[in-house]
Amino acid sequence: MNVHEQIDHWLMRSKTALQSVARPFVTLSYAQSLDGSIALRAGEALALSGAESLRLTHQLRSIHDGILVGIGTVLSDDPQLTVRHWQGVNPQPIVLDSHLRFPSNARLCCHSDKRCWVFTTKSELENNPHEVLIDGLDITELEGDADGRVCLHRMLGLLYERGIRSLMVEGGANVITAFLKAGLVDAVVITLTPNFVGGYKAVDDLDIAERHALPKIAPFFSQRLGDDLILWGNVTTAGATNE
Ligand SMILES: NC(=O)c1ccc[n+]([C@@H]2O[C@H](COP(=O)([O-])OP(=O)(O)OC[C@H]3O[C@@H](n4cnc5c(N)ncnc54)[C@H](OP(=O)(O)O)[C@@H]3O)[C@@H](O)[C@H]2O)c1
Numbered sequence: 710m711n712v713h714e715q716i717d718h719w720l721m722r723s724k725t726a727l728q729s730v731a732r733p734f735v736t737l738s739y740a741q742s743l744d745g746s747i748a749l750r751a752g753e754a755l756a757l758s759g760a761e762s763l764r765l766t767h768q769l770r771s772i773h774d775g776i777l778v779g780i781g782t783v784l785s786d787d788p789q790l791t792v793r794h795w796q797g798v799n800p801q802p803i804v805l806d807s808h809l810r811f812p813s814n815a816r817l818c819c820h821s822d823k824r825c826w827v828f829t830t831k832s833e834l835e836n837n838p839h840e841v842l843i844d845g846l847d848i849t850e851l852e853g854d855a856d857g858r859v860c861l862h863r864m865l866g867l868l869y870e871r872g873i874r875s876l877m878v879e880g881g882a883n884v885i886t887a888f889l890k891a892g893l894v895d896a897v898v899i900t901l902t903p904n905f906v907g908g909y910k911a912v913d914d915l916d917i918a919e920r921h922a923l924p925k926i927a928p929f930f931s932q933r934l935g936d937d938l939i940l941w942g943n944v945t946t947a948g949a950t951n952e
Pocket residue numbers: 738739740741746747748750751752753754755757778779780781782783785786805806807808809810858859860861879880881882883884885887909
């Protein structure tokens with residue numbers, strides 16, 4: 710089996726085995742350099758993946774119901790979040806944007822077949838009611854978490870109610886860190902690229918003091934794809950429940 714088939718089969722099995730009744734199955738997937746950088750600097754786009762791993766990313770998009778990024782990634786990369794280098798259906802695009810910084814000319818505002826779902830905090834909508842009308846977006850207000858950001862647990866519960874059973878989280882660093890910290894990651898597929906960047910790191914402080922409490926990947930698989938190395942596996946976080 711090639712890496713595309715291996716990951717397809719593994720994900721299918723994992724989704725069935727680990728599906729919760731309260732939230733979608735969450736796969737974290739991004740490309741990083743050997744030193745863990747996902748960009749040169751925060752807010753700048755950097756194409757790290759080779760052509761073959763880019764195809765894998767698009768395959769992964771096609772086998773998830775939804776794809777999520779933070780507003781930081783929308784502002785820096787202006788992504789489309791569609792399936793273009795693989796054959797398959799586009800996942801539902803979803804953006805976390807507590808303060809409604811979404812630019813009205815972003816490419817996600819004119820998605821080919823799906824209106825982008827944007828999650829913001831209630832207080833922000835109360836302050837800027839006119840912002841609800843950004844063309845091409847479906848904006849949903851949620852209570853903020855303790856930091857005033859979109860509450861991931863509430864957001865995932867709502868996605869589940871709307872029929873999203875699997876969610877691919879593509880980044881950026883703030884979002885990756887927040888999902889790991891909350892113990893809300895079921896699987897990872899990471900593209901490791903053969904370079905040092907010395908830049909903006911994928912994962913920040915997880916606020917975990919004990920080694921046993923660190924998110925662990927088991928089983929842990931790897932395979933070369935072009936010049937890159939693909940690493941994947943299921944994630945368990947001590948104390949976290951699949952809810
Ligand atoms: N190499 C890769 O695979 C890859 C993939 C994606 C992105 N990137 C890179 O990553 C960088 C962007 O990353 P970033 O860290 O600046 O931004 P980000 O993670 O894309 O977005 C972070 C923002 O999302 C909003 N947010 C709302 N609710 C949140 C929550 N519960 N937890 C976390 N964030 C929440 C926050 O802004 P508000 O408080 O305003 O809501 C936060 O600042 C860019 O340089 C991009 O090119 C690389």
